[in-house]
Amino acid sequence: ERSSKIQCAWLLVFLAGSSVLLYYTFHSQSLYYSLIFLNPTLDHLSFWEVLWIVGITDFILKFFFMGLKCLILLVPSFIMPFKSKGYWYMLLEELCQYYRTFVPIPVWFRYLISYGEFANVTRWSLGILLALLYLILKLLEFFGHLRTFRQVLRIFFTQPSYGVAASKRQCSDVDDICSICQAEFQKPVLLICQHIFCEECITLWFNREKTCPLCRTVISDHINKWKDGATSSHLQIY
Structure with missing residues (x-):
């Protein structure tokens, strides 16, 4: 809520601008085809070219979803409250x-299938086997992500509450001071462990x-690590 809207707009x-400049510079390779599950316009793909295409596409996708998070951050709080923005950040990062x-x-898949296409039968057969192995690994990864994504969707639509609104009397019993920010309560919330x-x-x-920050009572059964707007730092190269 205290972030600079100007800095966000500049970001x-x-x-x-970075995405447009990159694709314009390498427009002859049609790298943007990878975004819609098509192959770039290259007659022959070498191993390093494949890494180049996959790496660039991965960074562009990160930039795109970072941009969506910036747009959410620019939405006024009276339209989308602070708490709701966190759930949108989490959903966007999981979608990304x-x-x-x-x-x-x-x-x-194109690279592995064409591996040894113009060489001997052994290399061609190896390429087919590697392609099948690759698809199997991606299928296993798909089911792993699907389970996580379903959990995120459930959290997004239910938006579980961590407690109830605290009364003025309950706040006065703890001197109206939040133990985290050491300031007066702003929309105080009473947890199940009775801490505010x-x-x-x-x-x-x-x-x-x-x-709970004070008594360590388990309040939430999951950690929504992407609700703060963070973006995964890992590079998807396969």
Whole structure:
């Protein structure tokens, strides 16, 4: 809520400009085809070219979803509250990772199938076996991501609450001071362990933790690590 809207807008322009400049510079290779599960316009793909295409596409997808998060951040709080934005960040990041899992498939599959196409039968057979093995690994990865994505969808639509609104008397019993920010309560929330915190403070806390900050009572059964707007740093190269 205290972020700079100007910096956010500048970041959005930077991400969009970087993506456009990259694709314009290498327009002859049609790298953007990879975004829609098509092969770039290259007659023959070498191993390093495949890594180049997959790596660039992965970064562009990260830039695109970062841009969507910037747009959400720019939405006024009276339209989309702070807490709701966290759930949207989490959903977008899971969508990004899910989509990035499938984007490299056509490029790698084409490379493996054509491996040794103009050489002997042994190399061609090896390419077919590697392609089948690759598809099996991607299928297993698909089911792993599907389970996580279903959990994220359930959390997104239910938006579970960590407690109830605290009364003025309950707040006065703890001197109206939040233990996290050490300031007066802002929308105080009473947890099941009877400890009170600001709604924003405890929401940020449960983005990374499962327990109460004071007594370590388990409040949440899951950690929504992407609700703070973070983006995965891993590179999807296969």
